[in-house]
Amino acid sequence: MIHPDIQGVTLIGVPTDVGAGSIGARMGPSALRVAGIAQAIRNFGLDVRDSGDLHGPDNPWEPAVDGFRHLPEVVRWNELLHDAVFAELDSGRLPIVLGGDHCLGIGSISAVARHCRAAGRKLRVLWLDAHADFNTAALTPTGNVHGMPVACLCGHGPEALTHIGGHVPALSPADIRQIGIRSVDEGEKRFVHEAGIEVFDMRYIDEMGMRHTMEQALLDLDEHTHLHVSLDVDFLDPDIAPGVGTTVRGGPNYREAQLCMEMIADTGRLASLDVVELNPALDVRNQTAQLAVDLIESLFGKSTLMRR
Known part of the structure; x- marks a missing residue:
């Protein structure tokens, strides 16, 4: 279920892989449309508007400069996305960002945070991902900005990215819950602990189960909370979701992922969503896009039985 104040849903395609280490996520929006996301x-019974794709710079595919790959292009895409997401939220609609790589979380979530500050709402961000995405130029082994969005949102990064949305930091680490994490660089681990982000990694899920994990991640939501879900498709185990550029074995299986989405839906607080890192060039017959749409249906309230 979605937030009761929402007037409709807007799809925003962001066809870029400037922040990624492999080419192909630029085709993600098309694959999600082919998989039937709008009709789903x-x-x-919701009003769904597809606003088409944003148009930003091409991927120059160049090496990192001063610890960042494609920084000017990443900044431009995120500025465009920030403005698009903020406009939809301002008109009472639920934006769904069709990525594109996860560097787009900077533009998307900075707009959500700006909207929440203006509306006097609390914000809870669920970061569903195999990776913590808390790297900096000093820590990153690659310079790929899709490994840095959470750090940038928390104020650690180049000014051109941390200032998108006009408030630094855009987010407090206390607003974030990371779920499904299982691949973190060594320096990044220390930085995540120092920041105090609440992380429910795969060992936690293995030991405690997805139900308990989601109960903890969703604790203290109330009617004044805007719930944002940032779904990196590599959150899922690659056995069921091969179409990503950064597969990490040992992620949530189909039923665990469905339970995660159903429990988010049960809150009735969902108000914005990112779906990122889908790479159709690495997929098998669009099965990862189809699975993503299946999970989004559960986010919007599909369940096995009608619940009273």
Whole structure:
């Protein structure tokens, strides 16, 4: 279920892989459309508008400069996305960002945070990902900005990215819950602990189960909370979701992922969503996009039985 104040849903395609280490995520929005994302959401009786794709700079595919790859291009895409997401939120709609790589979380979530500050709402961000994405230029082994969005949102990064949205930091680490994490660089681990981000990694999920994990991640939500879900498709185990550039074995299986989405839906607080890192060039017959749409249906309230 979605936040009761939402007037409709807007799809925003962001066809870029400037922040990634492999080419192909630029085709993600098309794959999600082919998999039927718009109709799947319309089936819940919601007004769904597809705003088409944003148009930003091409991927120059160059090496890192001063610890960042493609920084000017990453900045421009995120500025465009920030403005698009903020406009939809301002008109009472739920934006769904169709990525594109996860560097786009900077533009998307900085807009959500700006909207929440203006509306006097609390913000909870669920970061569903195999990676913590808390790297900096000093820590990153690659310079790929899709490994840095959480750090940038928390104020650690180049000014051109941390200042998108006009407030630094855009987020407090206390606003974030990371779920499904299982691949973190050594220096990044220390930085995540220093920042105090609440992380439910795969060992926690193995030991405690997805139900308990989600109960903890969703604790203290109330009617004044805006819930944002940032779904990196590599959150899922690659056995069921091969179409990503950064696969890490040992992620949530189909039922665990469904339970995660259903429990988010049960809160009735979902108000914005990113779906990122889908790489159709690495997929098998669009199965990862189809699975993503299946999970989004559960986020919007699909369940096995009608619940009273």
